[in-house]
Amino acid sequence: MDYKQLNDEYYNVLRSGEVPILSCKNCGYSFTNLRTTCPKCSSDKLNVRGAKEGVVYSYTIIERGLPFTAVLLLVDINGVRVKANYLGDPKKLRIGLKVRSKYVKQELIESIVFEPAE
């Protein structure tokens, strides 16, 4: 897929508050890193879709090494994983928690974070 077109589609989905998921039209593999080719079969026939809800597959609360505490998640979206930060109630945090994505922008960096969906 053309990088510019892919990048535009990716960021359109991201700005709508959803996680951009890339799928390979050749082998069906889906992934969330922005790549111009499929890492399984190297096909460049990709499409981009969005997904909003997932389940916490694993998490960690980072208390040292950074100037503040941050929560990092691996979220499972029907078998597709994404790594992102969590900005919800720390007391609700657990593996298996249903989470919903949200668009954030801080200075020039655009990203997706998760909050509890339940």
Next chain:
Amino acid sequence: MKVINETMVDASIVGFGFYYEKKVEVPAVELFKRSIIEAIKMANMEKDEIDGLVVTAVPGTIDNSHDTGIFLINKVASKVGINKLNYFDYVYTGGSSIVVGTYRAFKAVESGLANNVLVVGGGKGNLLKRIRSSMFESTIKNYVNEGVTYYELTIPTIEFYPTSDYALIANRYMREHNTDDSGRAMIAVKQRENANLNPKAIYRGKLTLKDVLESPMVSYPLRLLEVTNPVDGALAILVSKNASKSSISPIKLMGFGEATLTIPLAERENILDTPVKHSVRRALNSLNLDKIDYYGIYDAYTIMVLLEIEGIGLADNGKGGEFVMGDSFLPTSSYPINTSGGSLNVGQVGFTSGGVVLAEALYQLAGLAENRQVKDARIALVNTLGGVFDHSATIVLGVE
């Protein structure tokens, strides 16, 4: 046509030197030199006899430059005063580099590329630690840091790579296997017991399971005493076709295997599925684990050791904690592991635990482990990791 096999010679490790300090104010190449001098001395060789050099360093641990490849090789060679080299290699597979480099040195000697090949890996762990903390300070405001890892175009995240990745693995491990922290934390306790037998360990003193579980949280569920701390130093290993002058019994290569996962952590179907079993299987070949007298296990984080124990086959998946609780780790136990105390107690020399675990296996095989010597240690298996289970390299070494 098998030209190379016709000239195949018998190679062995004839000397090694392991130099490290908690922190030293000398250039990194000076650390390389000190370890090399020790290795050459143990081998009873002259530096002019060295005709091959394999170097590895974690980028950022060498002063005032990001030198890699031939630039660093030449810098090290000229520091030591080695002027005629026939074989050069620069290896970088992360924490497993020194093991991969050692294997390549054996192959270089066996195939006749060179006669006496030095492998050296290390650097200033403190230097990279300092660079990393200033990086966090300058970039954190922009909601980005190293979290945008070498895979580049991920959704930007705030993370503490690679610690937070290993924490994600440790948390998932407890969930899948329905365990608590104790088996994993016990690794730190067992290794500290070993460190108390090693006068050169930087961290010593009594340590209980309670101490580990009550140490400050770094990245849940990993606590401070489960995480290694970078220090300065280097390991040098001399592989030669001539073992007759050496002051140690020649250490032979019995097996080697490596394996990688080509996709990043976030995309792995099961983050507990590591490449360790593949590299170990290749390294063991037809050898059984009951022939192994000593284990060196890469230990930057306790969770690595736990999953390596399972990958090596010392315990079933999910049962690594039970194995740790049993008769293991101490030199007198059924399964001596990381008898120096590992990098959790020696420190992570040059920002990698590979040299620490490999060096101790060499001390054991050479019979130089003093009061932590494993009786009749003839065969050692050393497993090392690069990245977040991105690479695993296993070497099996033995003495007659």
